[in-house]
Amino acid sequence: MAGAQMALPAATPPDGATLFKQQCATCHTTNLSDPVRQGPPLVKIVGRPAGKLDGFHYSAGFANADFVWDDARLDAYLANPQATVPGSNMAYRQPKAETRAAIIAYLKELN
DSSP: OOOOOOOOOOOOOOOOHHHHHHHHHOOOOOOSSSOOOOOOOOOOOSSBBBOOOOOOOOHHHHHOOBOOOHHHHHHHHOOHHHSSSSOOOOOOOOHHHHHHHHHHHHHHHHH
């Protein structure tokens, strides 16, 4: 007779802060006091005009960007940066909608 096995607890998905730290923090900070990294700081990104943060040198793709970051733009950008902003330097792509949503929710907390 096989021994009784204890059921494993259900796995909980990582929260937005954890996902950001794992997938975004290499290139982005979440404040304006840390040294700038490869990507711009993302504090107060929701509602900010794209490509317009003082002190950051944006790629050519953002030079003519004429939109404000909102949930839909962030979601599209995280899914496919080059399709959303042609000429963007960001190589990261996140195919999972639930992961993008968690990261965006975290970024909204920073506003």
